[in-house]
Amino acid sequence: MHEFDLIKRYFQKPAAGSVKIGVGDDAAVLAVPPGYELVVTTDTMVSGVHFFADVSPATLGHKALAVNLSDLAAMGAQPAWFTLALTLPEAEPEWVDAFAQGLFLLADSSGITLVGGDTTQGPLSVTITAMGLVPQGQALTRGGAQTGDLVFFSGAIGDAAQALADLQKWGQTPTRLRARLECPTPRLALGQALRGLATACIDVSDGLVQDLGHILAASGRGAKINLSPFLSGDDYELLFTAPEHSLADVIAAAVASDCVVTPIGHIQAEAGLHLIDAQGREYQPEKPGFQHFSEP
Amino acid sequence: MHEFDLIKRYFQKPAAGSVKIGVGDDAAVLAVPPGYELVVTTDTMVSGVHFFADVSPATLGHKALAVNLSDLAAMGAQPAWFTLALTLPEAEPEWVDAFAQGLFLLADSSGITLVGGDTTQGPLSVTITAMGLVPQGQALTRGGAQTGDLVFFSGAIGDAAQALADLQKWGQTPTRLRARLECPTPRLALGQALRGLATACIDVSDGLVQDLGHILAASGRGAKINLSPFLSGDDYELLFTAPEHSLADVIAAAVASDCVVTPIGHIQAEAGLHLIDAQGREYQPEKPGFQHFSEP
Structure with a gap:
């Protein structure tokens, strides 16, 4: 043709x-x-x-x-x-x-x-x-997270990474997970609803730890995140920060956008990312996020 | 890295x-x-x-x-x-x-x-x-060529195609031609100077015959072009039309843009492209323009 x-x-x-x-x-x-x-x-x-x-x-x-x-x-x-x-x-x-x-x-x-x-x-x-x-002037950037802000994640963390791990190991994964990997839903309504509410925002493509790292670096802050060890990557969910006093407005924005959001931690003044499991113990992420070019 | x-x-x-x-x-x-x-x-x-x-x-x-x-x-x-x-x-x-x-x-x-x-x-x-x-509203399109308009070409036709032919045949080509193939100069100043003067404009990437064909199709016109048989393709020159009474303004725009333009023919009411050589004889183009996908 x-x-x-x-x-x-x-x-x-x-x-x-x-x-x-x-x-x-x-x-x-x-x-x-x-x-x-x-x-x-x-x-x-x-x-x-x-x-x-x-x-x-x-x-x-x-x-x-x-x-x-x-x-x-x-x-x-x-x-x-x-x-x-x-x-x-x-x-x-x-x-x-x-x-x-x-x-x-x-x-x-x-x-x-x-x-x-x-x-x-x-x-x-x-x-x-x-x-x-x-x-004009209302774009959400990575650089505005403030000390004390809550850190939120939209949708579910890790579905796509789980699907990829399944496919690589066994060649199959449940249909719901496969759809989350192959047909992610961009959170367009939520992103627009967060204008004026979120202080920083990024989409999670490389993995939660790595992408949160971009917010922390751009904002000159650190964070404490309460989550049991998890896989992440290729999620295409929004990771964002907002002041504690905006919690109700953030939940309302999420409901109006037909989307779940979960607060997973806080922004801290000191640099560094601390991951805390359900038993209150700090742990290291299992593997770094996705890299197109690995180090030699 | x-x-x-x-x-x-x-x-x-x-x-x-x-x-x-x-x-x-x-x-x-x-x-x-x-x-x-x-x-x-x-x-x-x-x-x-x-x-x-x-x-x-x-x-x-x-x-x-x-x-x-x-x-x-x-x-x-x-x-x-x-x-x-x-x-x-x-x-x-x-x-x-x-x-x-x-x-x-x-x-x-x-x-x-x-x-x-x-x-x-x-x-x-x-x-x-x-x-x-x-x-606003001043973009040059392919669709405005009028019957009687002159057809112009900027720079020199065929240098890039000649360089490519040389390289494919002999593995070498003069430096000037090689530069025309590998480092084309986009005609930015000329394009802007032609706003309000040119009735239609396109850049020649697929070859003069094929790209003029796009102007003719979009404008619902034909053309008679006086040129000896030539190779063309990858020229990145501008091919454009303008009324005869604008000739002096077009030349002035070209001089101000540090660029040569050559009138090579006329737009005609009847569809079809007629190529006429120096002896006044009509001829067929040697080969069609560049196609990424050839027909089976």
Whole structure:
């Protein structure tokens, strides 16, 4: 199949609303409404590194977009537009059709529009750049955690890591866990509801310990976390901090966002992360978070 | 080398000006000035497909950004921000250092700022998403060519295709041609100078015949082009149309942009592209433009 046919058949949609020029010109032209700032993130998924080579294309389409939407959620942004760079060993219409279905099911339900892309031949990988909007000055960053703040986690910790461990060990995992690994739900509504409430926010992709470490480093703080030893990674849940006096508002925001949040500890003035188990004993995390490049 | 160290060492720059939050959070936060629209494009370069596996990393850094800047130029946009998704077989500091030098030399001279990215392990490829700004409603598209308009081409046609043909046949090509293939100069100043003058514009990446075909299809027109048989592809020059009465203004815009432009033909009402050689005879193009996926 011809490259332009592939683009036209699966990815070209008419321009409308804020999309002044969409897929099909040299670049897209987009209208950012007054009073808003643009939020931009990009993530690549490579076959054999971020997904199994035999992953279903619909699942891959979902996840490649979901991990980017999760970053927008962590900034408190509402999704607006995205570009897709798709590298494929060969142009198989059935594969691209299924990929596009998984991709657009999530895109349409999240209110994000494909505005451009590039299809190339090569080893299978997907790079998505997602753009969102946030009212001026209201983006949630990693750097605002204050001493005494509660640390919260959305959803359940460790499902995705458990599923991955199961699959690597036994080649199977319960359907619910597999879905949590392969089809994570970006916490878009929660992220937006946390604007003005959360003092810092990040999405958990590399693992809770590592990602909390980013909040602590950016905020110049430490934390004490009460959790029994756990696996984490690829969760795409939000990890955030908020003052104790906002607890009721945070719970209300979570309920309104159809999402569970759990307070798991406190921010401390002294640097360092202390993990405390159910018996009150401090322990070390079992393994560091996911690293694309391991140390020599 | 640790992924976060790699990012910090080569790619993290302090946020300033329109970059409210840059590299180092879940996403970048960017301020689009009032009265401007956002222009977005993305291009992937894959080892063995878009460049030779032994390409110098500095050259690759330059070209990966240049092809995206060329798309911004073709829209009449001024460069603003970009994201970089870099997939590498292994984390070699020397390689990344040279790549970053080639990349930032062009980025700095073009006034575009890196605001985010993703480094992953896998077969070598680079995806850049470039963002630019254009005054509201003034983007140059492919769709506005009018019957009687002159067709112009910037720079020289065919240098890059000649260099590629030389390299594939003999393994060498003159330095000037090699530079035209590996280090194309995006026509940013010309693109912006053509706002309000050009009726349609595209950058030539797939070859003159194919890219002119896009203008003709989008504009619902045909063209007669006076050129002796030529190779084209990977030129990253601008191909554009403008009314005959604007000829002097177009030449002035080109001179002000330090760039040569050549009128090569006319837009016609009837569909179809007619290529006429120096003897006035019509001929067929030697080969179609570059296709990532060839037909079975």
